[in-house]
Amino acid sequence: MRLLYSALSPFARKVRVLALEKGLADRITLEPASPYQDEAVRALNPLNKIPTLVTDDGEAVYDSAVICDYLDGLAQPRLIPERQPERHRALTLEAAADGMGDAALLVVRERMRPEGEHRQDVFDRQLKAIAAALDLFERAALSADRFCIGEIAVAAQLGYLDARKVVDWRQGRPALADWFEVVSKRGSMVASDPSAS
Ligand SMILES: N[C@@H](CCC(=O)N[C@@H](CS)C(=O)NCC(=O)O)C(=O)O
Known part of the structure; x- marks a missing residue:
């Protein structure tokens, strides 16, 4: 592949x-x-x-x-739960993380526009989505013992917020910050760390 x-x-x-x-x-x-x-x-x-x-x-x-x-579907272990309600919960967590990533990309692209051409309404709307998604992840009390599709998606997007300095997301979100610190040490996260390439 x-x-x-x-x-x-x-x-x-x-x-x-x-x-x-x-x-x-x-x-x-x-x-x-x-x-x-x-x-x-x-x-x-x-x-x-x-x-x-x-x-x-x-x-x-x-x-x-x-x-x-x-x-x-190609190999075990299954990281997308097959049974409900775990399945829709995991996929919804993934959707929230991916949507936060879409918003973060728009913020980054908007920042690339020339000074004076920034559209404040784009920042306001997308930063609101990012903050609300982060608050959801904080409340979700993610466990470092479980690293399935939802957690993987959240971790990948938090890494992007850091790499692009999109927002200071750790402020006021201690559980999420602690969780990310632990999962960032996983071999898969280290091997795919954008700052390492
Ligand atoms: N929903 C898509 C989003 C992928 C996405 O936005 N990728 C960006 C790079 S991070 C891209 O290729 N953007 C090109 C463009 O928007 O023209 C997915 O989950 O794969």
Whole structure:
């Protein structure tokens, strides 16, 4: 399999962490892609977004949630619960983390606009979504003993907030900060740390 990715993409990191946790990383060749700079991914994914996975049969799979679902079916342990209510709870946690990542990307892109052209309404709306998602994760009292799809997604997105200095998210969220410190030491998180590449 081939994974079109960038080291900084939190969505690609989620896929990589899941693959590492499942022992599938050796079966995936990582191929750097720059979706904001070129059109190389569009032949595989009409949205020209990463991550995009190409299976051994040459089929393109996206977005990151679908890639994780595909990979989860290839090997044990299952990191996406199969039974309800664990399943919808885990996928909702993943959706909240991914949505926070979408908001963080918009903030980062907005900051790249020339000084004086920043749209305050974009910052206000997206920073509100990021703060509310972080508060949800704080209240969720995440356990470091469990590292399934929801937790993986949260960890990948917190890493992105740090890498891009999006917000000072640890302030007022001690449980989340402690949890992240512990899970950041997992081999899968260390191996996919954007600051290490
Ligand atoms: N919902 C998508 C989001 C992926 C995404 O936004 N990727 C960014 C990089 S982190 C991208 O490729 N952006 C290119 C663009 O928006 O044109 C997923 O979960 O895979």
